[in-house]
Amino acid sequence: MSQSIKQHTTGSRDASAATTVKTTITSEGASSIVLTQGSVSTTIKAGDVFTVVDVYAVNPQTRESTGSLYQFVALADATAVSGDWTVTVYPIYSANHALATVNALPASGKTVTFLGAASSQFAQNLVYHKDAITFATADLLLPQGVDMAARAVHNGISLRVVRQYDINNDRMPCRIDVLYGYSAIRPQMAARIWG
Numbered sequence: 001m002s003q004s005i006k007q008h009t010t011g012s013r014d015a016s017a018a019t020t021v022k023t024t025i026t027s028e029g030a031s032s033i034v035l036t037q038g039s040v041s042t043t044i045k046a047g048d049v050f051t052v053v054d055v056y057a058v059n060p061q062t063r064e065s066t067g068s069l070y071q072f073v074a075l076a077d078a079t080a081v082s083g084d085w086t087v088t089v090y091p092i093y094s095a096n097h098a099l100a101t102v103n104a105l106p107a108s109g110k111t112v113t114f115l116g117a118a119s120s121q122f123a124q125n126l127v128y129h130k131d132a133i134t135f136a137t138a139d140l141l142l143p144q145g146v147d148m149a150a151r152a153v154h155n156g157i158s159l160r161v162v163r164q165y166d167i168n169n170d171r172m173p174c175r176i177d178v179l180y181g182y183s184a185i186r187p188q189m190a191a192r193i194w195g
Contacts, residue, residue: 007122008122009045009119012118012119013114014040015118018037018111019037019114020035020109021035021112022108023108028092029092030091032087032089035087035112036085037085041079041081043078044085049073049116050112051072052070052111054107056068057069057071058100058103060101074089092105124193126191127190127191127193132189133182136182137157137180139151139160140158149163162174
C-alpha cells in the first residue's frame with residue numbers, strides 16, 4: 001500500500017471525433033498500430049490504454065477468447081500527423097500463433113475506444129502477485145590489504161562494506177556496495193488498475 005500513487009495524464013485526443021484503425025495488421029508480432037481521427041492534430045501519451053472492436057484477449061494456453069476486449073497500451077508518446085497516429089504497443093500475435101495475445105489482428109476501419117477522458121489525470125494502482133517480479137543481489141568480492149572489509153546478508157540483500165585509509169587526503173573513507181538485478185519474470189501476474 002502506498003500514499004503516493006502515480007498519476008497518469010492521458011493524451012489530448014478529440015473525444016468528439018471517432019477514432020479507427022487505419023491500416024490492417026497482417027504480420028504476427030507487429031508492434032505498432034496506425035490509428036486515424038481525421039485531420040485532428042492531437043496526442044496519445046505513453047501509458048494510454050485503448051481497445052479495438054472485435055479484438056479480444058485470449059487465454060495464452062488454450063488460445064481461446066476470454067470474452068474481454070484486449071487492452072492495448074501505448075509504449076511511447078504519439079502525435080497525430082494529418083490525423084494519423086502510429087502507436088507503439090507490445091507485440092501482437094493472433095490465436096494461430098504460439099505466443100497468442102488476441103483472437104484476431106486489428107483490421108482497418110474498426111472502432112477504437114480509449115480508457116479515460118482526454119487530457120485528464122487518473123491514479124495508477126498496481127496489483128501483483130509476489131512471484132510476478134523478482135529482485136536478487138550477489139556477493140561482491142572482499143578486497144585484501146585494506147583496513148576493513150566485510151559482507152553481510154540481511155533479508156536476502158547482500159551488502160559489502162570496505163574501509164581504507166587515504167594517505168593523500170588524510171581520510172578514512174568507507175563505502176557500502178550492493179550488486180542487484182530485478183525483472184518482471186511473470187508479467188501476466190501483475191496489472192495496472194486505473195483509479
